[in-house]
Amino acid sequence: MMTREQALDMFQSDDLVGIGVEADALRRRLHPGGVVSYIIDRNINYTNFCTEYCSFCAFYRPMGHKEGYVQSHESIFAKIQETIDLGGTGILMQGGLHPDLKIEWYEDLFRAIKQRFKIHLHCLSAPEVTNITEVSGIGLRDTIARLRDSGLDSIPGGGAEILDDAVRHRISRLKCSSQEWVDVHRTAHALGMRTTATMMFGCGETHEQRLNHLEIVRQIQEDTGGFTAFIPWSFQRENTSLGRFVKQEATAVEYLRTLAIARLFLSNIVNVQSSWVTQGLKTCQVGLRFGGNDVGSIMIEENVVSAAGARNHATEEDLRRLIRDAGFVPKQRDTLYRTYFLN
Numbered sequence: 001m002m003t004r005e006q007a008l009d010m011f012q013s014d015d016l017v018g019i020g021v022e023a024d025a026l027r028r029r030l031h032p033g034g035v036v037s038y039i040i041d042r043n044i045n046y047t048n049f050c051t052e053y054c055s056f057c058a059f060y061r062p063m064g065h066k067e068g069y070v071q072s073h074e075s076i077f078a079k080i081q082e083t084i085d086l087g088g089t090g091i092l093m094q095g096g097l098h099p100d101l102k103i104e105w106y107e108d109l110f111r112a113i114k115q116r117f118k119i120h121l122h123c124l125s126a127p128e129v130t131n132i133t134e135v136s137g138i139g140l141r142d143t144i145a146r147l148r149d150s151g152l153d154s155i156p157g158g159g160a161e162i163l164d165d166a167v168r169h170r171i172s173r174l175k176c177s178s179q180e181w182v183d184v185h186r187t188a189h190a191l192g193m194r195t196t197a198t199m200m201f202g203c204g205e206t207h208e209q210r211l212n213h214l215e216i217v218r219q220i221q222e223d224t225g226g227f228t229a230f231i232p233w234s235f236q237r238e239n240t241s242l243g244r245f246v247k248q249e250a251t252a253v254e255y256l257r258t259l260a261i262a263r264l265f266l267s268n269i270v271n272v273q274s275s276w277v278t279q280g281l282k283t284c285q286v287g288l289r290f291g292g293n294d295v296g297s298i299m300i301e302e303n304v305v306s307a308a309g310a311r312n313h314a315t316e317e318d319l320r321r322l323i324r325d326a327g328f329v330p331k332q333r334d335t336l337y338r339t340y341f342l343n
């Protein structure tokens with residue numbers, strides 16, 4: 001496995017192409033058929049009320065704000081039906097940390113969805129799960145087990161940002177600690193659930209701090225094998241208060257370098273995503289030669305990143321062409337990266 005020193009050297013190297021070639025070689029070993037996958041799913045934000053005030057977030061509204069909402073079951077059902085009608089196979093449902101929504105609210109919602117629809121529920125990032133334990137006064141293991149039993153299929157990696165408490169203290173002081181993020185994912189894996197790992201970089205952290213994040217993720221994967229994928233993206237500064245301090249977003253070079261190093265460092269995670277939503281279609285395409293083997297979702301609705309200024313759109317055919325033109329075979333997958341659909 002790549003050492004921390006090797007990774008640090010790569011962060012400081014100016015041989016971007018050389019790093020990409022190494023990452024591409026590892027990608028090819030892990031995915032010898034040249035397949036690049038994508039998913040059709042939908043982001044549903046069940047509430048934008050939140051008590052955390054993260055400085056990189058343009059999505060949340062404080063309690064009582066007139067633009068705040070909690071979606072009704074009917075409106076969530078309608079969005080799921082639209083997703084299924086468009087060939088979607090999963091729902092990525094996340095929201096702010098609402099101080100009044102106890103676990104029963106989530107259990108009722110998940111049960112109601114599963115009674116009506118055959119759809120994969122990839123929901124509730126670690127800070128939301130932690131919030132539910134606190135609001136409901138129950139333990140973490142119980143919380144995840146109850147959510148699973150009511151229909152939650154897997155947990156997204158959101159809320160990781162950079163798993164280094166010095167960084168978190170600066171950008172998301174109130175949100176869960178690194179250890180809490182780790183605890184949610186380890187507990188979910190112990191209960192047999194799969195999760196993804198993410199990283200939001202370019203928010204003023206050092207390369208050492210980025211490596212702290214990658215080391216934590218790699219160690220969890222060594223112990224549990226529960227991560228299906230690693231998904232790095234860069235901080236989008238528009239409309240955020242952190243954007244007043246971080247004047248420049250990560251460049252395409254910094255994105256590609258970080259993607260390739262993550263691919264190499266996390267050799268125990270099979271899938272690494274190249275992001276078109278935050279990087280744009282062209283950088284995403286180049287990312288397929290820097291270690292990425294998946295382009296993520298044709299997102300039917302995405303409020304969090306778009307609220308912070310990312311405005312890239314793509315249809316299924318756009319993504320398939322992007323993949324083909326880079327020399328790969330496009331395949332639709334499900335949320336767990338397991339099933340390739342016949343197309």
Ligand code: SF4
Pocket residue numbers: 050051052053054057058059060095096097127172175
């Ligand atoms: S990132 Fe999440 S926890 Fe932080 S303010 Fe936004 S919605 Fe709340």
